[in-house]
Amino acid sequence: MEPLSPYEALELDNDCSIVLELSKDDPLFEKKMKLLQSKGFNSKERINFKRDPDFVTITLKVMLQIARIINLDEVELYFGDDGISSPDDPYSHRNELQALTSILRLIDISAYSSTQMQKDLFQKLHDAIIDMIHTFAGNNSMQPTIIENHHCDKENDLLKWGEQNGIRARLRIAYVKDAGRGAIAREDLKVGDAALEIPASLIISEELLRESDMYHVLKKIEGISSETMLLLWSMKEKHNCNSKFKKYFATLPEEFHTGFSFGLEAKMALSDTLLFEEIIQANNHLHTQYDGLFPILCKEHPDIFPPELYTWEQFLWACELWYSNSMKIMFADGKLRTCLIPIASFFNHSLYPHIVHYGRIDSATNSLKFCLSRPCSAGEECFLSYGNFSSSHLITFYGFVPKGHNPYDIFPLEFEDGTCHMVRATWLSRNNHIFHYGLPTPLLDYLRRLKSPILNTKTLGNLENELEVLEDLLFMFNDLMENLGDADIDDGIETSWDVKLATKFKDIHRGIVSSVLTSCYEGIKLLKIELSKCMEEDIRG
């Protein structure tokens, strides 16, 4: 799941200003720097505030433009400005929320150490940002159906146990349509509110492993990771009726439905797709890992590793548990650990999440807080962002496809010279004009240079070159479409969960390819119109 954003720099002076700075440690520093410069900004910008309400709005706009770029991820950066039609347009839901909340944090930190006069101004800025978050979130939300008549006795037991042991939850657990259980807000939750707070002592991490009888055996195995050791620990702990986490284990499903459990029919449906490769490779990796550990461990230490608890099926179950439910948490000692977190593991993922910043133990309270980046009303499901994952990753490791258009569903394109580019659904772009066609500029520029290295591309004199570029893309994507085959017809026969997911995946990919083809056709039409205009002008002399 997603790590915390590493940026932020604050300097406050008497004139009341905030400094937004792109961190030099940002792995995308050069690219972001270039983009900032193209918009007239530097990597470090001081924003001064005056006591004028209009100035607040204007300045926040500028701050947002900078914060958006600072918070871009690799995919957003690649597709850059292609997806936006005006400087006020957001790059993506994730980016916008992260940019807004990062400004909010900066303002709140500044207010903390300011004079009373400055505090008033910062309060105005704070309120203005909250309004912007409300407006943005209101236009971008998706709520599932909550199934109220499905009993949640085990989940309620766990919640009660948690609250008795220091967990603070402003959530209840309920079944939701097509996603198992989910976390529902018990009350209206505002931006900054902690929907859930878990004491570090209730987090399942490698610390527990060290106290167990298997640690002294496992630590002698060369190259074994702490994640694998913990996974083996959980396989046994699940059956321990004296376990501190017994109520947590009781809420876990008997079987997980991730890509690792895909049957033959679903795999066959996926053949020729990248997801097929991903699933096969991931499965092979697990088999190799299992075969390296078992049955040796059971034979040498049957009391510690009872063979009936360490079958391949149980191992696969534990892998699916850890892949689909664990979170990476930064502890107060600065170590990042993969953990299972009771109750927090009921949060489902959304492309329009409420919680984006999490994963760091608050050293003041020694607890993990899940604070909201956008409001969640009582009765609504409260969503997390698991990370910027494609549908194929989410199917393989989590077993679902999120609702909405996933901006991380991309087709990687590798060319003969080793250059890599990517394409995603062109409906995510709002720039369908000539020379753009909804397609990514880095890819178009690369293809233009391949065709004609010396021509300056964006002039009408190059229309023929441009036409060839689109025809090449058309050829490439027609091929991809053929590989995906025709859409499966719903014949009314009950389909298994894995075949349904495989079908959904192929439908998503067909949709993306089809959007690229449509954009190419539309682009070719535009170019032909321009070409005929040019020819007419030539004839007229």
Ligand SMILES: C[S@@+](CC[C@H](N)C(=O)[O-])C[C@H]1O[C@@H](n2cnc3c(N)ncnc32)[C@H](O)[C@@H]1O
């Ligand atoms: C951390 S758990 C979340 C709680 C889970 N729904 C449960 O009942 O235990 C992750 C799993 O929840 C499901 N899930 C999460 N987000 C989902 C979504 N947006 N749509 C469908 N299923 C989702 C997937 O099965 C995933 O592997």
